[in-house]
Amino acid sequence: MSNVLFDIPGPRARVRHRLYAVLGVAAVAAFVGFIVWRLAESGEFAARKWEWIQYKQVQEDLAAAVGNTLRAFALGAVLALAFGAVFAAGRLSDHKPVRVVAGFVVELFRAIPLLILMFMFYYGLPTLGVRMSPYMAVVLGLTLYNGSVLAEVFRAGIQALPKGQSEAAYALGMRKTQVMVLILLPQALRTMLPTIISQLVVLLKDTALGFLITYEELLNYARYIGSIYAFGDLDSQIFFYRPIIPTTIVVGAIYITLCLLLTLLANRLQKRQRRNRKIQAAPAEAVV
Amino acid sequence: MGALLDNLPLFLSGFRTTVWLFLVSAAASLVFGTILAMLRVSPVPILRGIGTLYVTVVRNTPLTLVFLFFIFAYPLLKIVDLSYAVRAMVALSVYTSAFVCEVVRSGINTVPVGQAEAARALGLNFGQTLGSVILPQAMRAVAPPMMSTLIALLKNTTIAAGFSVAEAGAIRAVLADKGYPQMVTLAWVAVGFILLVMVLTLVQRTFEKRWSRAR
Numbered sequence: 001m002s003n004v005l006f007d008i009p010g011p012r013a014r015v016r017h018r019l020y021a022v023l024g025v026a027a028v029a030a031f032v033g034f035i036v037w038r039l040a041e042s043g044e045f046a047a048r049k050w051e052w053i054q055y056k057q058v059q060e061d062l063a064a065a066v067g068n069t070l071r072a073f074a075l076g077a078v079l080a081l082a083f084g085a086v087f088a089a090g091r092l093s094d095h096k097p098v099r100v101v102a103g104f105v106v107e108l109f110r111a112i113p114l115l116i117l118m119f120m121f122y123y124g125l126p127t128l129g130v131r132m133s134p135y136m137a138v139v140l141g142l143t144l145y146n147g148s149v150l151a152e153v154f155r156a157g158i159q160a161l162p163k164g165q166s167e168a169a170y171a172l173g174m175r176k177t178q179v180m181v182l183i184l185l186p187q188a189l190r191t192m193l194p195t196i197i198s199q200l201v202v203l204l205k206d207t208a209l210g211f212l213i214t215y216e217e218l219l220n221y222a223r224y225i226g227s228i229y230a231f232g233d234l235d236s237q238i239f240f241y242r243p244i245i246p247t248t249i250v251v252g253a254i255y256i257t258l259c260l261l262l263t264l265l266a267n268r269l270q271k272r273q274r275r276n277r278k279i280q281a282a283p284a285e286a287v288v
Numbered sequence: 289m290g291a292l293l294d295n296l297p298l299f300l301s302g303f304r305t306t307v308w309l310f311l312v313s314a315a316a317s318l319v320f321g322t323i324l325a326m327l328r329v330s331p332v333p334i335l336r337g338i339g340t341l342y343v344t345v346v347r348n349t350p351l352t353l354v355f356l357f358f359i360f361a362y363p364l365l366k367i368v369d370l371s372y373a374v375r376a377m378v379a380l381s382v383y384t385s386a387f388v389c390e391v392v393r394s395g396i397n398t399v400p401v402g403q404a405e406a407a408r409a410l411g412l413n414f415g416q417t418l419g420s421v422i423l424p425q426a427m428r429a430v431a432p433p434m435m436s437t438l439i440a441l442l443k444n445t446t447i448a449a450g451f452s453v454a455e456a457g458a459i460r461a462v463l464a465d466k467g468y469p470q471m472v473t474l475a476w477v478a479v480g481f482i483l484l485v486m487v488l489t490l491v492q493r494t495f496e497k498r499w500s501r502a503r
Contacts, residue, residue, distance in 0.1 A: 021334040113443035124471035208350035212450035259348035
């Protein structure tokens, strides 16, 4: 589409476009340069503020924090997919009560902010006598919220299939479960895969909310290291000088890498799918 | 019920801040996101690249990290001293505009190719083609996904509560100090959000109905 919005530039348009390009780059460079300059001025890029990353203990803890983030992501993703599958099946059920209940649950958890859900599990449940580790609170929150979003993705994917598919299968004498498992799911899964993966990217990013309920994940560790001025005994003190900007930059790079890996996978699947003409575009979009 | 009725002013002021955060960030990210989308379909390759880079980086960064940056790094830039609430609005807008950009861009792609071709044949330039022919039609197609993005923004405002903004997500901490059971407080906050989301969904339905008829 984008290439039909404008004519192929002639000589004068090319000159003008070059001017725009120079202006655009200059504006962005000035903006980024200003930020870097001000941060450098306040000493954030001084070598002593980056020494923390050289300590073996810090590196190990950082790796452990990444591990904790991935642990929450892995369990959350598996449970959310299962939750989504069950409730999508519920919303597609032939029995009205099942449909109503599943619809209610999905709509409910889609409307409550994820952070409030995590607060409910971490701060709310103990007042009712149920102890909850931060890890479980994060995982349960991720499961319920992303699970209900995924349920809608699954449902939309299955309903987007041509009606003839299930009609033909019923005409062949298949049962409801057979139609779903043998005919509808394999086709729907292929169209839904990119959307599912982008929802998993959302889930991965949302693990960072665990920071606000004291789960010891990546962001929490960045904040911790970033707040250390010095530690150790008085005679053998190690100085970190509160490197909050360096830690934010490092952790940001780690998050972006992790998410990009998942996004790349989604893009590759989407490309492969586009080659297959029989399958139409993905029906639903991931929710932020 | 007591937790709600005894502290009605607190709940009201919390949700007022939430709605305020939402409205300002929604307006800002709609404008900025549309500009980004225009950059991403523009005839200048470098501008397209800048738009793509922004969207890629921001979409793959957790919102909490964006908040962390604006709360702790912004003061070091020493530009203007902004309150926590304003910085939260900036963080929310920076994050949401990347998603708005993607929604608008996918909307531009739904407009039939003939529209742009006809506009060009009439001699309209890129800005005119986009501004008076493509975008008005694209906006109709994007109304439903745009509302989903905005609903997500509304829910994301709760993160500001973790960074010293006294909005709906922060009610829990205040009432916990007063000794109210936290689950009850949180349930009322959740009800508040469900109501707000219902209002937005209603707006979404109205748009959908009106604009599907117009097409």
